[in-house]
Amino acid sequence: MTVNDDSFTNWKNREEIAESMIPLIGKLHREQDVTVLLHSRSLVNKSVVSILKTHRFARQIDGAELSVTETMPFLRALTTLDLGPSQIDIGMLAATYKADDRGLSVEAFTAEEVAGATGANKIDRREPRDVVLYGFGRIGRLVARLLIEKAGSGNGLRLRAIVVRGAGGEDIVKRASLLRRDSIHGQFQGTITVDEENSTILANGNEIKVIYADDPSAVDYTEYGIRNAILIDNTGKWRDREGLSKHLRPGIEKVVLTAPGKGDVPNIVHGVNHDTVKPDEQILSCASCTTNAIVPPLKAMADEYGVLRGHVETVHSFTNDQNLLDNYHKSERRGRSAPLNMVITETGAASAVAKALPDLKARITGSSIRVPVPDVSIAILNLQLAREASREEVLDYLREVSLTSPLKRQIDFITAPDAVSSDFIGSRHASIVDAGALKVEGDNAILYLWYDNEFGYSCQVVRVVQYVSGVEYPTFPSPAV
Known part of the structure; x- marks a missing residue:
C-alpha cells in the first residue's frame, strides 16, 4: 500500500467516526439541552467534513491536529451521564485529560469535569423564551437564522414573530425569499414555507408570525400568544431609552437594540460586560459591530499590559446606509457611490468603549473608511x-486568550499568511487577530482585527439575548480565568 493509500484510508476511517458522532451530538442537544463544543466551536448540526475541519483547528493549541479518535471516547462518556442544560467542550476535555496524571479512566475523568452539570448541580430545563424581531434587514435576517439554528432542543430562544412595515403585493413571499437566499451568507440551512393567508413563515418547524405595523404602539403581542418576550430592534430608528420604551407593549418584557445606545442605555459587549446587566433592566444595546470587534482584544491587552491611549481605524465594508450611485444623503460623504469609492466617515466605536470598559482610563480615538466590499471589515487598533513587550510575547498571549480564556468565543486567532477579508465571512467570533500583521515595538502595539460585521456581530447579539433570558448555559470544563 502506498503512502497516499494510507492517507486516504485514514481519512475514510475518521469520516466514519465523525459520522457516528452526529447522532450522539444531536441526541444530547435535543433530549438534554446539551451543546457539544470543540474548543468553543459548536458541533451541533455540523456535517462530517465540518466536524473534521473543526478538529483540525486544534493544531493551534499544541501544534498537532486533534483526531476524532481522541474525542469520541469523551462524547460516548457524556451520553452515559444524566446531564442538565450545558455546553460541554470535548476538545478541552481531551486536552485536560492528556495533562492529568492520576490515571483516571475517560469515563471517570469526564464525570468529574462535568459534575457541575449533573446531579444536584444540574440546571432545570427552562421553558422556551419568546423572541420578536422588530425589523428584518441584514442583521434581523441573520439573527433569525441563528435563532432557528439554535431552536433544536425546544428549550432555548424561540423566534415567534417579526414586525415590518407592509410593502405591498407578495410582501411575505419576498421576505421569506430573502431569508432563504443570501448573496453573502449563502442558502438557509433547512426548509422554508410561506402561509400567506395566515401571514406566517414556517422555517425548520418554527412558526414565525409576520406582523405589519408602522409604529410599536400599534401592536399588542399578547394577541398572537406571545408572552414575556425579548424584542430585538434591528431598525436603529430609536436609540435612547424614551424611544426604545415604545416597544414595551403587552407581551414584551425586554428590548435589545442592535446599534449603539444613547444616553443611559447600557452598551453590552458579550464576554466583556454582559454580567453587569441588572436583572430588572428592560432596555439595553449590543453596541456596534466595530465596538464588539475592538473591546474584547482591548480588554485583553489592558489586563496584561495596561493601555495608556489608543486609536482605532476601521476599514469597513459598505452598508445599506450608503448609496449605490451618487445621490443625496444627509451625511456629507455617504451619498457618494459605495461600490465605487473609499469613503471617510465617522465611527462611534471609540466613544462606546467607555461604556463597555468603564475602568479603562485610556483615551481611545477612532475613525472609519468605508470600502467597496459587501461584508467583513478590519479594525486597526494602535x-x-x-x-x-516583544512581538512574540504579545502573539503568544493573544493566541492563548483566543484558545483558553473567557474571551475565547469573542477572539479568534489566525496565522495564515495569505488570509484576506472574504475568508472571514461567516466567522462567529467578534474579532480575529491577524498574527502576521501584528506589530510591536517597545510600548507600541498595533493589532489588525478582522470581523464579519454582519454575522459575527449577530452572534454577539444572540449571546446577549441568551444571557438576559437565562438560557446561556454554563460551559464545562470551565474556561481559565
Whole structure:
C-alpha cells in the first residue's frame, strides 16, 4: 500500500467516526439541552467534513491536529451521564485529560469535569423564551437564522414573530425569499414555507408570525400568544431609552437594540460586560459591530499590559446606509457611490468603549473608511502600552486568550499568511487577530482585527439575548480565568 493509500484510508476511517458522532451530538442537544463544543466551536448540526475541519483547528493549541479518535471516547462518556442544560467542550476535555496524571479512566475523568452539570448541580430545563424581531434587514435576517439554528432542543430562544412595515403585493413571499437566499451568507440551512393567508413563515418547524405595523404602539403581542418576550430592534430608528420604551407593549418584557445606545442605555459587549446587566433592566444595546470587534482584544491587552491611549481605524465594508450611485444623503460623504469609492466617515466605536470598559482610563480615538466590499471589515487598533513587550510575547498571549480564556468565543486567532477579508465571512467570533500583521515595538502595539460585521456581530447579539433570558448555559470544563 502506498503512502497516499494510507492517507486516504485514514481519512475514510475518521469520516466514519465523525459520522457516528452526529447522532450522539444531536441526541444530547435535543433530549438534554446539551451543546457539544470543540474548543468553543459548536458541533451541533455540523456535517462530517465540518466536524473534521473543526478538529483540525486544534493544531493551534499544541501544534498537532486533534483526531476524532481522541474525542469520541469523551462524547460516548457524556451520553452515559444524566446531564442538565450545558455546553460541554470535548476538545478541552481531551486536552485536560492528556495533562492529568492520576490515571483516571475517560469515563471517570469526564464525570468529574462535568459534575457541575449533573446531579444536584444540574440546571432545570427552562421553558422556551419568546423572541420578536422588530425589523428584518441584514442583521434581523441573520439573527433569525441563528435563532432557528439554535431552536433544536425546544428549550432555548424561540423566534415567534417579526414586525415590518407592509410593502405591498407578495410582501411575505419576498421576505421569506430573502431569508432563504443570501448573496453573502449563502442558502438557509433547512426548509422554508410561506402561509400567506395566515401571514406566517414556517422555517425548520418554527412558526414565525409576520406582523405589519408602522409604529410599536400599534401592536399588542399578547394577541398572537406571545408572552414575556425579548424584542430585538434591528431598525436603529430609536436609540435612547424614551424611544426604545415604545416597544414595551403587552407581551414584551425586554428590548435589545442592535446599534449603539444613547444616553443611559447600557452598551453590552458579550464576554466583556454582559454580567453587569441588572436583572430588572428592560432596555439595553449590543453596541456596534466595530465596538464588539475592538473591546474584547482591548480588554485583553489592558489586563496584561495596561493601555495608556489608543486609536482605532476601521476599514469597513459598505452598508445599506450608503448609496449605490451618487445621490443625496444627509451625511456629507455617504451619498457618494459605495461600490465605487473609499469613503471617510465617522465611527462611534471609540466613544462606546467607555461604556463597555468603564475602568479603562485610556483615551481611545477612532475613525472609519468605508470600502467597496459587501461584508467583513478590519479594525486597526494602535495602542500605547503601560510597559514594553516583544512581538512574540504579545502573539503568544493573544493566541492563548483566543484558545483558553473567557474571551475565547469573542477572539479568534489566525496565522495564515495569505488570509484576506472574504475568508472571514461567516466567522462567529467578534474579532480575529491577524498574527502576521501584528506589530510591536517597545510600548507600541498595533493589532489588525478582522470581523464579519454582519454575522459575527449577530452572534454577539444572540449571546446577549441568551444571557438576559437565562438560557446561556454554563460551559464545562470551565474556561481559565
